[in-house]
Amino acid sequence: MDSMTFVLFGATGDLAKRKIFPALYNLFLDGNMPTSFSVIGLGRREMSHDEFQARVEDSLVTFSRRQTDDQSKMEGFLKAFRYNALDVNNPDDYKKLLQTIQQREEELTIPENRMFYLSVAPEFFDKIAYQIKESGIATTKGWKRLIIEKPFGHDLKSAQQLNRNLSVAFEENEIYRIDHYLGKPMVQNLEALEFANPVLQALWNNQYIANVQITASETVGVEERAGYYDQSGAIRDMFQNHMLQMLMMTAMHLPKKISPDDIRKQKKMVMESLRPLQKQEVAKDIVRAQYDQGEVSGEAVVGYQEEPGVKAGSMNDTFIAARLWIDNDFWNGVPFYIRTGKRMTEKSTRIVIEFKNPIKDLYSSNNDETAPNLLMIEINPNAGVTLQLNSRNLLNNGKLEPINVDFSASQDDMPEAYELLIMDAISGDATFFAHWDEVEMAWKLVQPILEAFEGNIVPLHRYPSGSMGPEASDQLLKENGFNWW
Numbered sequence: 001m002d003s004m005t006f007v008l009f010g011a012t013g014d015l016a017k018r019k020i021f022p023a024l025y026n027l028f029l030d031g032n033m034p035t036s037f038s039v040i041g042l043g044r045r046e047m048s049h050d051e052f053q054a055r056v057e058d059s060l061v062t063f064s065r066r067q068t069d070d071q072s073k074m075e076g077f078l079k080a081f082r083y084n085a086l087d088v089n090n091p092d093d094y095k096k097l098l099q100t101i102q103q104r105e106e107e108l109t110i111p112e113n114r115m116f117y118l119s120v121a122p123e124f125f126d127k128i129a130y131q132i133k134e135s136g137i138a139t140t141k142g143w144k145r146l147i148i149e150k151p152f153g154h155d156l157k158s159a160q161q162l163n164r165n166l167s168v169a170f171e172e173n174e175i176y177r178i179d180h181y182l183g184k185p186m187v188q189n190l191e192a193l194e195f196a197n198p199v200l201q202a203l204w205n206n207q208y209i210a211n212v213q214i215t216a217s218e219t220v221g222v223e224e225r226a227g228y229y230d231q232s233g234a235i236r237d238m239f240q241n242h243m244l245q246m247l248m249m250t251a252m253h254l255p256k257k258i259s260p261d262d263i264r265k266q267k268k269m270v271m272e273s274l275r276p277l278q279k280q281e282v283a284k285d286i287v288r289a290q291y292d293q294g295e296v297s298g299e300a301v302v303g304y305q306e307e308p309g310v311k312a313g314s315m316n317d318t319f320i321a322a323r324l325w326i327d328n329d330f331w332n333g334v335p336f337y338i339r340t341g342k343r344m345t346e347k348s349t350r351i352v353i354e355f356k357n358p359i360k361d362l363y364s365s366n367n368d369e370t371a372p373n374l375l376m377i378e379i380n381p382n383a384g385v386t387l388q389l390n391s392r393n394l395l396n397n398g399k400l401e402p403i404n405v406d407f408s409a410s411q412d413d414m415p416e417a418y419e420l421l422i423m424d425a426i427s428g429d430a431t432f433f434a435h436w437d438e439v440e441m442a443w444k445l446v447q448p449i450l451e452a453f454e455g456n457i458v459p460l461h462r463y464p465s466g467s468m469g470p471e472a473s474d475q476l477l478k479e480n481g482f483n484w485w
C-alpha cells in the first residue's frame with residue numbers, strides 16, 4: 001500500500017468523529033494502513049495539533065470497534081495527525097494547506113500521494129475541488145484521489161452539474177463516491193454468493209426466480225436531521241443510492257472476470273435495462289407514504305408532522321415502495337420490489353429471492369402444499385444467508401413444512417463499512433464505489449418520480465409508526481400474486 005497524505009475536510013464534524021477516525025484506527029491496528037502516512041484534519045475553528053490529536057483520541061475511545069491497552073499503538077497512530085484551520089471559501093487557506101502537506105511529505109519522506117476526503121456539506125464539494133486545483137495541491141508527482149459522501153446532487157440536473165464541477169480537478173477514476181451500503185460485508189459478499197456458487201448461478205434468472213424483494217426498514221424516525229430529511233425524503237435519502245445499488249448488485253450477471261471494471265460494467269448493464277418510469281404513470285409502480293404516531297419497540301412515538309423541524313403540512317415521503325422491471329434476457333418478467341422507510345417495525349436490511357413454485361399443487365391430494373423456496377440474504381443488523389426448503393416433519397404426521405438451512409456470519413470483529421471502503425480507496429480499488437454512470441442513471445430513473453411527487457400526482461399514504469408501511473405497499477405485490485417476505 002502506498003504511503004500517502006490523507007486530507008480530511010470536515011475533521012471537526014460528526015462523521016469524522018463517529019466513523020472516519022475509528023475506521024482509520026482499525027485499519028492501522030489490523031496492519032492495513034501504509035507504513036508511513038500523514039493525516040491532515042481541516043475545519044473552520046482554530047485548534048492546535050495537540051488539541052486535534054486529543055479530539056481524535058477521544059473519538060477512538062468512544063467509537064472504535066477495536067480498543068487496545070497498548071498505549072504505544074495509540075500514540076503511534078495519533079502522531080500522524082495534524083490540524084489546519086481552513087475556510088473552504090478562502091483561497092489563502094488552501095495555500096497554507098499546501099505548505100502543510102509538503103512539509104509533512106518531506107518530514108516523512110513520502111511520495112506526493114494525496115487522498116482528499118470531503119466530509120462536509122455537499123454545497124462545498126465543487127468549491128473545494130476548484131480550490132484544490134487552483135492552489136496547486138492537485139499538482140502532484142504521485143496519485144491523487146477524492147472521496148465524497150452522499151448526497152451526490154439533489155436531482156438529475158444538480159448531480160450532472162456537480163460532476164462537471166468535480167471533473168475540473170479530478171478524473172472519473174480518481175473519484176471515489178461513498179455509498180456505505182456498498183461497504184457492508186454482506187453486500188460485498190453478494191458477488192461471491194451469485195458467482196462462486198454454480199448452483200445459484202444456474203438459477204439466477206427468470207426461468208427459476210419469481211420475484212426479488214429488497215427491504216431496508218428502520219425503526220428510527222427523522223431524529224435531529226429534519227432540516228436535511230424534509231428536503232430529501234426516503235426517495236433521495238435511501239432509494240436513489242443505497243436501494244438501487246443493492247438492486248444492481250443482486251441483478252448483475254456473471255462478468256467475464258471478477259475485476260472492478262467488469263463488475264461495474266455488469267452493474268451498468270442492469271441500470272441500462274431498467275424500464276424507465278413515466279411521470280404520469282409513476283403511481284402504478286411507486287408508493288410513497290409518511291409515518292403517523294404509533295408504537296415502535298414498545299415506545300410511543302410522534303408522527304412525522306409533529307417531529308421538530310418538519311415544516312407544517314410537509315408532504316415528504318418517509319417510506320417508499322417500488323416495483324421495477326429489468327428488461328433483459330435474464331430478468332424479463334421478474335418484478336423487483338423495493339421498500340424502505342423510517343419508523344417501521346424492525347431495523348432490517350435484507351434481500352429475498354423467491355423462486356418459482358411449479359409444483360405448488362403436486363401434493364394437494366395429500367392435503368399438503370409446498371411453500372416457495374426462498375433465498376434470504378440478511379445484510380443488517382444480522383449478516384447471514386438462509387435457504388428455505390420444504391421437508392417432511394416426522395413429528396407432525398410427516399406433513400410438508402418449510403425448513404431453513406442457515407448460515408450466520410459472526411458479527412464479532414466484522415469490519416465496518418467505512419473501514420472496508422477507506423482501505424479500498426487507499427489501495428486504489430474502486431469496485432465498491434458508485435461510478436458516475438451508475439449515479440447518473442439512478443437519477444434518470446428517479447427524476448420522473450421526483451416530478452410526480454412534486455406535482456402531487458402520486459397519493460401520499462399514511463402508516464402507523466411501528467408497522468411495515470401502508471396497505472398500498474402490500475397491494476403492489478398482491479397485484480402480481482405475491483406478498484412481502
Ligand SMILES: NC(=O)C1=CN([C@@H]2O[C@H](COP(=O)(O)OP(=O)(O)OC[C@H]3O[C@@H](n4cnc5c(N)ncnc54)[C@H](OP(=O)(O)O)[C@@H]3O)[C@@H](O)[C@H]2O)C=CC1
Pocket residue numbers: 009010011012013014015016042043044045086087088089118119120121122149150151
Ligand atoms: N454524520 C453522518 O452520519 C453522515 C454524514 N454524511 C455526510 O457527510 C458530510 C459531513 O457530515 P457531518 O460530519 O455529519 O457534518 P457536521 O455538520 O457534523 O460537520 C461539518 C464539518 O464541516 C466543517 N465546515 C462547515 N463549514 C465550513 C467551511 N465554511 N469551511 C470549512 N469547513 C467547514 C465543520 O467545521 P467547523 O465545525 O470547525 O466549522 C465540520 O467539520 C455531509 O455531507 C453529510 O451529508 C453522510 C452519511 C452519514
Ligand SMILES: O=C1O[C@H](COP(=O)(O)O)[C@@H](O)[C@H](O)[C@H]1O
Pocket residue numbers: 218237238349380
Ligand atoms: O445513508 C443513510 O443510511 C442510514 C441507514 O444506514 P444503516 O447502515 O443504518 O442501514 C439512514 O438512517 C440515513 O437516513 C441515510 O442517510
